[in-house]
Amino acid sequence: MQVLDYISAGSVKEVVGLLASNNGRARILCGGTDLLVQLRENRRRAELLIDVKNIPELTSINYDNQIGLWLGAAASCQAICHNPFVLEKYPGLVDAISLIGGVQIQYRASVGGNLCNASPAADSIPALIVHKADCVIVGSNGTHEIPVEQFCIAPGKNVLQNGEFLLAIKVPVAKENFGAHYLRFIPRNEMDIAVVGAGASVTLDKAKQKILSARIALAAVSPTPLFVEEAGTFLEGKEITEENIREAAKIAQAAARPISDLRGTVEYRKHLCSVLTRRALEKAVERARRHE
């Protein structure tokens, strides 16, 4: 590990300045549960680590009835999963975020870090995609936002340019008749990496018989977390029937481009896509009906 210096930054402005003056030699440190391991294994390089855990905008978790949820990029999984607003309004996010590592990792790892690490198997990313979340990116040219599904561009790579960093993730207000769920398949009960993961969300009509809109996203079946827009489009305006849900699951399965590795074969992963998408949709519908 070639890290030579560490700075705990006190403000967003300071981070922008440090990134600009160090031109590619600095990296943002949140929980370090991915970054420190990768630095030790020389899979990533950094001479300066900028700790952002002491900047309020980066660790805050705020809910507003009009704006929605602000998840500071450095907020820990533990803090998010114990936040009363997140628990009440976004159980579909808690499904995914609470799956990341054991207790020790939950206390340190951040959802912003899970996103920036850009693993194809990241659990939080499909859940954020189906919640229609946006990334708030800051750099020397100011702030801009992009949808989460556009953030990862290759395994371990994201859209951030030199001098930019992830400030927060914004999740829209969870409206009435909205429900979401994320689940994954792993061969043991906890602390594992997804063989396949599936997230789904639905917004139902007033009578809760029809699907007004739906979003489906998959983990570990393509080089980046996979947003299957066409599966959601198929469900628009459709009745909630077993047949329609199965058809949407088939569309998701067809979109998946998995590889065979130690966690599973292409055929097995394809099979899981359909099963997990169906279950994610069923649970999302159930939650929307209960208005959980």
Place this chain on the structure above:
Amino acid sequence: MNKKVQVQATINGEGVEFLCEPRQSLLEVLRETLGLTGAKEGCNNGNCGACNVILDGALVNSCLVLAVEINGRNVTTIEGIATPQGLHPLQEKFIVHAALQCGFCTPGFIVASKALLDQNPNPSENEVRQWLAGNLCRCTGYDRIVRAVLDAAQVQEKPL
């Protein structure tokens, strides 16, 4: 010569001051600089839990915390679990239940279990197993560890 940083922290209730390189993990400094060798280096990548410490009330892997990050903060290691009056109930019950064989993972399990009982004094068996999922033991098969933690919770609930 690499740059060294001065750090002040409270470890097991005592103020300490040390110099470290920014790249050094808390685990490395505990063991190599401060002589606190109770936290073990198992995997050094956050998988095994043998290096667990409590940082401002949060259970963490000290291999995944930089030593510079603990400036001004409070750390409890396995060395801070027993008191001059005697062993902690968790330590007593690990002995009673023979919840260890080689013992390498034990400090991590005790620290992790302490963090659990601090916030949930009467956990169910399922809660204990879930909480300890981030600690690996290759000898015991976990059952005796879980029984020891549940038993220690009973003692804590009804002190003698």
